[in-house]
Amino acid sequence: MTMQTPTxxxxxxxxxxxxxxxxxxxxxxxxxxxxxxxxxxDIASVxxxxxxxxxxxxxxxxxxxEAVADRLLGDIEAELERIVAQADVPAAERLRxxxxxxxxxxxQQFTANRRMHEMVEVAMAESxxxxxxxxEGVDRLLCRLVAEGAQSGEFAVEDxxxxxxxxxxxIVRFCHPALIAQCADEAGPTxxxxxxxxxxxxxxx
Amino acid sequence: MTMQTPTxxxxxxxxxxxxxxxxxxxxxxxxxxxxxxxxxxDIASVxxxxxxxxxxxxxxxxxxxEAVADRLLGDIEAELERIVAQADVPAAERLRxxxxxxxxxxxQQFTANRRMHEMVEVAMAESxxxxxxxxEGVDRLLCRLVAEGAQSGEFAVEDxxxxxxxxxxxIVRFCHPALIAQCADEAGPTxxxxxxxxxxxxxxx
DNA sequence: AAATTGACGATTGTTGACAATCGTCAATTT
DNA sequence: AAATTGACGATTGTCAACAATCGTCAATTT
Numbered sequence: 001m002t003m004q005t006p007t008x009x010x011x012x013x014x015x016x017x018x019x020x021x022x023x024x025x026x027x028x029x030x031x032x033x034x035x036x037x038x039x040x041x042d043i044a045s046v047x048x049x050x051x052x053x054x055x056x057x058x059x060x061x062x063x064x065x066e067a068v069a070d071r072l073l074g075d076i077e078a079e080l081e082r083i084v085a086q087a088d089v090p091a092a093e094r095l096r097x098x099x100x101x102x103x104x105x106x107x108q109q110f111t112a113n114r115r116m117h118e119m120v121e122v123a124m125a126e127s128x129x130x131x132x133x134x135x136e137g138v139d140r141l142l143c144r145l146v147a148e149g150a151q152s153g154e155f156a157v158e159d160x161x162x163x164x165x166x167x168x169x170x171i172v173r174f175c176h177p178a179l180i181a182q183c184a185d186e187a188g189p190t191x192x193x194x195x196x197x198x199x200x201x202x203x204x205x
Numbered sequence: 206m207t208m209q210t211p212t213x214x215x216x217x218x219x220x221x222x223x224x225x226x227x228x229x230x231x232x233x234x235x236x237x238x239x240x241x242x243x244x245x246x247d248i249a250s251v252x253x254x255x256x257x258x259x260x261x262x263x264x265x266x267x268x269x270x271e272a273v274a275d276r277l278l279g280d281i282e283a284e285l286e287r288i289v290a291q292a293d294v295p296a297a298e299r300l301r302x303x304x305x306x307x308x309x310x311x312x313q314q315f316t317a318n319r320r321m322h323e324m325v326e327v328a329m330a331e332s333x334x335x336x337x338x339x340x341e342g343v344d345r346l347l348c349r350l351v352a353e354g355a356q357s358g359e360f361a362v363e364d365x366x367x368x369x370x371x372x373x374x375x376i377v378r379f380c381h382p383a384l385i386a387q388c389a390d391e392a393g394p395t396x397x398x399x400x401x402x403x404x405x406x407x408x409x410x
Numbered sequence: 411a412a413a414t415t416g417a418c419g420a421t422t423g424t425t426g427a428c429a430a431t432c433g434t435c436a437a438t439t440t
Numbered sequence: 441a442a443a444t445t446g447a448c449g450a451t452t453g454t455c456a457a458c459a460a461t462c463g464t465c466a467a468t469t470t
Contacts, residue, residue, distance in 0.1 A: 036453090039430085039431060039432085041431075041432095049444075049445085050444065050445045051445095052434075052435085052444080052446070052447095055433060055434080056443080060432080060433075061431090124387075135392075139392070162394060163402065165398075166375075166398060166402040169375070169393050170374070170399075173374045176384070179381070186337065187340075187341065187370070189374055194371050194374060194375075197367075197368065197371040198406065200406045200409050201402050201403065201409065204408060204409030245461080245463085246462095254414075255415045256416085256462090257414080257415065257463080261413080261414080264463090265463075266461090266462070
């Protein structure tokens with residue numbers, strides 16, 4: 001998500017700073033009292049400003065939700081990118097770490113708090129664009145990882161992007177909020193078994 | 206689901222027959238007017254009987270839903286079993302057919318009609334046991350298929366059940382009602398690409 | 411006696427009036 | 441003039457009285 005300053009400021013970061021502070025408060029309140037229960041009046045009052053003034057920075061409450069979700073998902077992608085960037089580590093091990101991290105963060109962020117789950121639910125229902133970008137972001141990172149593994153001879157894949165999308169689709173059970181909750185006490189492969197299985201596929205394609 | 210005759214009948218199939226007729230009507234009405242909109246009184250009136258009499262055969266409306274869902278899922282499993290049973294066909298090709306059939310039937314039955322989707326939704330919310338049995342059933346069939354492939358030398362897997370569960374988890378995107386709907390217009394691997402990827406994994410594990 | 415009924419209490423969905431929230435904007439402050 | 445305000449219409453959520461449905465059971469029919 002591009003950080004768009006609505007108006008030009010005398011101070012370089014004044015508007016942007018306020019925007020960030022609104023975002024931070026929104027995130028905290030969404031966490032603590034849930035998305036629906038927090039009103040933009042609540043957010044404004046914490047910052048000692050009028051409710052209407054929030055709308056100078058965010059065109060709607062939905063936009064606030066999207067910005068918060070974007071930050072959370074961005075954090076995940078940032079950590080995943082850090083993993084992919086370790087060029088000295090074998091691709092297979094990076095993939096293991098990647099998948100484990102994606103699972104861990106998805107679980108903690110989406111399933112742990114019921115409040116958080118509500119936020120994600122709303123975002124998936126009425127702001128799929130944010131989710132879509134995140135999916136594509138993870139796809140891109142996975143593609144890089146697979147392509148590097150292919151170049152180093154670790155993996156044998158024809159189309160890295162297709163392979164990446166296969167891997168991503170295969171582990172959806174460990175990333176998707178609804179599935180994490182639903183399959184919690186369901187007989188299924190462990191993440192380790194699944195990763196090993198996928199690595200075998202990557203090595204042999 | 207075991208077909209339990211509530212009382213002993215003079216005629217061998219009288220009670221069982223009525224049970225089946227109730228079930229058939231219930232399925233039709235659930236299809237046509239949705240699960241919530243059809244009352245047990247509706248079902249009873251089609252059969253010219255009192256609403257209370259339905260409860261001699263099904264302890265609750267929920268039980269009706271479970272029985273209907275069980276039949277639908279049972280039909281799917283029956284077709285899948287037919288595919289697995291073709292011992293003369295190579296396991297790889299059987300797996301391709303298996304996955305394609307599972308996808309096609311899931312899509313048609315769950316996503317096509319909105320009425321049907323409601324029924325499945327209710328079942329997943331308050332009768333997970335039915336879903337759980339179906340998942341395990343598919344797992345068992347997949348396990349047989351993988352094991353046979355392993356015995357014939359087509360596949361190289363350590364634990365057929367683990368491999369089967371991995372395959373099943375990997376294609377959840379193509380079977381799960383919510384995901385079929387959600388990922389409809391999402392960039393993802395095609396079923397064929399996914400199947401090819403999984404087959405590579407099975408051959409090389 | 412077994413099967414069936416239909417009325418009934420308990421629970422669950424629906425309606426409609428009311429309250430809260432969203433998002434706008436002319437007026438005010440800095 | 442730019443930033444901020446707070447009141448306001450329009451939309452959305454809440455709650456309570458009401459209606460419908462679920463599931464039971466004593467009475468009735470076969």
